[in-house]
Amino acid sequence: MEGYKIKFEPLGLTGHCRADESLLACAQSAGIGIISLCGGKGNCQSCKVQLVEGTFSKPTAQELKAYSRQEIKEGWRLACQTCPTSDGKVGIPSTSLTTTQRVQTEGQEIAVPPEPVVLPYQLKLKTPSLTDAQADADRVLKAINHQHKLRCDNIDIGALSQLAPQLRSWKWQCRASVREKELVAFGPWPSRQLGLAVDLGTSKISGYLVDLDSGQTLAVNGMSNPQISYGEDIISRIAYATQSAAKAAQLQRLVVKALNKLASELCTEVKAKVGDIVDSVLVGNTAMHHLLVGLPVKQLAVSPFVPTVSRALDIKASRLGLKFAPGAYLHLLPNIAAFVGADHTAVLLATLNGLPKETTVAIDIGTNTEVSLIDQDGITTTSCASGPAFEGWHIKDGMRAATGAIERLRIVNNKIQYQTIDDAPAIGICGSGILDTVAQLYLAGALGEGGKMDEKNRRVRRGEKHLEFVLVGNKEKKDVPRAIVITQQDVREIQLAKAAIRTGIQALLEANGYGEEKIKRVIIAGAFGTYIDVANAMAIGMLPTLPPERFQQVGNAAGTGARLALISRAKRAAAQKIVSGIKYIELAGVPGFSKTFMQASYLGKYRLKQGKREKIG
């Protein structure tokens, strides 16, 4: 077959591209979903890519319109307009990837030298005899300390319980996995040590199986958090667990079972056993963290919002019912506050390398949104109840990011262009689509600054309770089963959600005496944060108006942080150090909070200052 090999990064997938084929078509046939709202005509500018290696066709008129000269020079192109003329490499920014193809469990690449907490040692033992009937454990400890100059003084009792037959079948030679002064697992020599990193979210659990010795991620997988049947958001989950000890224990069992399943699937993928997992790290919000390890969550939800534990925990995985190597530990990164958990610690760990010279804001958007402001002097953190609107809740046609959800929407020349997940007929609208919609309606004049819908707009109709803007009519699109609308009430929900986030950012700026312009870098982490269109988020005032290059959408940085802590002892220490230095601000206790919140609910680009709003442009 004639054509070229194109490697798409950061996915690492290679596509075969015919000479007359666009990069968009090539990527699509390789199974990579690049957003294409206009259907490859070059006018929606959603299929942005960056050429890294190789030669390509010259920029088209549409591309010259989409980019500055400098950007073209840097290799920025539209995938639908560009054809390769040699083998090459192309980078796809996460904003150009469609929902379903985005590997949320990936996050940033890891680049720290592996320095795991559990280390493998080769052990050679003498065979026992009537004149040397020393106990197995004593023999092993003596040998490892002698042969490797260690000071081990303990063998996990679970590991020990399997040792007698193992040593005999391995002919008195084995791998001992050592953690501090304790032997936590044994294996044949040579054999690899696996580690598991987990991001335990309220809705989703992501797992990463890692080769501890090389630091390489071997397999990645995600699943729903099965606790979701007992409360969609953190508060309702806490309410359920607080009803009785039995209910809390039930939630614990559910998630332990899920983690065992996830671990087992990951291991199967690389032909290993869960018993090969000798170390593990988990991050999650404080409530998920507490429920997993069996701590009460009641205090999290009542003033003054006190977690039972913040500091990092090391617990025998077996004590929680996790079926890893019997001696394996679960390391839980430190929490920051009742509503800022170890997952945010992991985000900071993954995205900071010491305190930055330039003022940085890190945001993890979810039902609860955590925001940190970091500069040379330290870290200030807050959390804001942004609510579930961005997950499609309390939105009339809202839905989770699943097949058929509108995930991208633009209004071009008064026409609505949109893209659904899996290109299926539209059945609803998910978080990123809702954000796009509100922004595009505001920019098109269908919504006022205060969020009021223009009832004179030809697409606005009176619904059962509220005015509603018809995004997709079932008359215009025959394959759409029913009209999809956004209501006045939906707009209000989004205003509240985005006001909470903006207020959180503002509170941190004011606590440090900074104006918005001082922010040199905005790190947006998490699933939703990765999918959003930053320009639209700025257009509705959810994010302060800053040059686009200051924003960085980093994917599941929490999972990356967990992996870093898994493979690096230094990173665990760094996480504890990060948390110890954090100043936490309880938003409810900030003076002028409600005034700021009210101003932040307005649409449009503006600056906030001491509870006042100053329009931009």
Next chain:
Amino acid sequence: MEGYKIKFEPLGLTGHCRADESLLACAQSAGIGIISLCGGKGNCQSCKVQLVEGTFSKPTAQELKAYSRQEIKEGWRLACQTCPTSDGKVGIPSTSLTTTQRVQTEGQEIAVPPEPVVLPYQLKLKTPSLTDAQADADRVLKAINHQHKLRCDNIDIGALSQLAPQLRSWKWQCRASVREKELVAFGPWPSRQLGLAVDLGTSKISGYLVDLDSGQTLAVNGMSNPQISYGEDIISRIAYATQSAAKAAQLQRLVVKALNKLASELCTEVKAKVGDIVDSVLVGNTAMHHLLVGLPVKQLAVSPFVPTVSRALDIKASRLGLKFAPGAYLHLLPNIAAFVGADHTAVLLATLNGLPKETTVAIDIGTNTEVSLIDQDGITTTSCASGPAFEGWHIKDGMRAATGAIERLRIVNNKIQYQTIDDAPAIGICGSGILDTVAQLYLAGALGEGGKMDEKNRRVRRGEKHLEFVLVGNKEKKDVPRAIVITQQDVREIQLAKAAIRTGIQALLEANGYGEEKIKRVIIAGAFGTYIDVANAMAIGMLPTLPPERFQQVGNAAGTGARLALISRAKRAAAQKIVSGIKYIELAGVPGFSKTFMQASYLGKYRLKQGKREKIG
């Protein structure tokens, strides 16, 4: 009521004694069982007591016959011949106590300063607020380290799981129980810390509830080991456990359940909860030890007889299913060899205070008998398969020490005198009675040196298979349901059992190049060892012939050793030191073993030397 108060030691019970009443009658009405074979006539000399305080009647002729002038001077008297003439205190040596009244769980008194591994600290905390929403755990750790200059860095996750509501109900003041750098339990302030010491025997479990802070034993209790339904002795227990992992787990569950029950009963007795137990120590033979903590036992029973672990273990009690304070540990004293367990370590710990100047032998008689020879140079230990004959197994009319068992027997003027447990009609004969019987028959000439029964004796008859000596005929004693006999085969069984013990002692002497006369002290530990008549044991050659004062029957020294390790950190270290210095001798590997064994099976008093037997007297 006229009369005197007499305190009986070491039981601590007080009896009211009428002026004309003997100490025997007084003790009996106070529920204390003193042996009285002759029925209070002063001629069986079994009711020996020692007067400690007060005034008493003058010695009778029988007493002057029973004791030397020196002994009378030291207060030694016969309880049936002595009446008090004032309030007073009387010591009852354990040899004068009947089986059922002997508190086997008592053992020696403890006299070490309490120095527990878990220490209580008072903790005063600041109440959290919106401006100080520090996590409970972090608050507690910071406070304890600051207020008490400690370096704690961990709170047990189980203890932590109960902490939030506790701290709030205790108004932010509490007792923290600290073990090394870990907080293992919390309680209101002030509150006592309980500890549990356990001697886990193949047949019996003894438990001691201790106030950790004072070192005082608060309650003592014993129960059968429920595993007994799955094998009466260690070997059959091992065989059962080796059949499958499920069966081993079943044995583990059974004993964990029993330990929980024992702990719960002990706690109820002192109005406490099992959750108040913040530390525990357990001793047992190696098989019981391994089965409890879930280690395989297969290797224990096959050459070269290798335990999985010898060194001391510290395991979270909760990990084994023990329902103590969630953070409490179970400390298991070190094992010595496959058939010399932590119970023997405990015996040595309780009876030795460093290495003695004079050569000492310590014996713990059971189905398996452990023997140690200790001198200034160190400890040599062996174990011998003495079998279950002394527990009444494989003996025609043998039974356990229970109501109706003959426990003491003497032949005086050709008449058989005996005593049964609870003075009930005789229904069988238990270990100490069997030993008495063989010795008394030998001394009366009814058994030859080789153990052969004199068929011409008028009480010897031909039984179904063997000759048998009628101890109690159902014709002479109407309340005895059937005749009780000892058969030729029974005598053989006892010969094998006692030969094993004597061979063990001999092997140790020869390994050290000593003759028997070198032994200055013989410590006999354990239930059976406490009940035996040492003179009779010497008469049949089970023990070497030595002056009686060299023998010391110490009761359940294993339990005492466990208690010592529970209340004293130094004693735990001492136990590990004892075990590290022990030279273990595998009897099967000793040259000339069978020859010595054969000679040791003879009845009578003799010395053994290089496989030869030299009669004494």
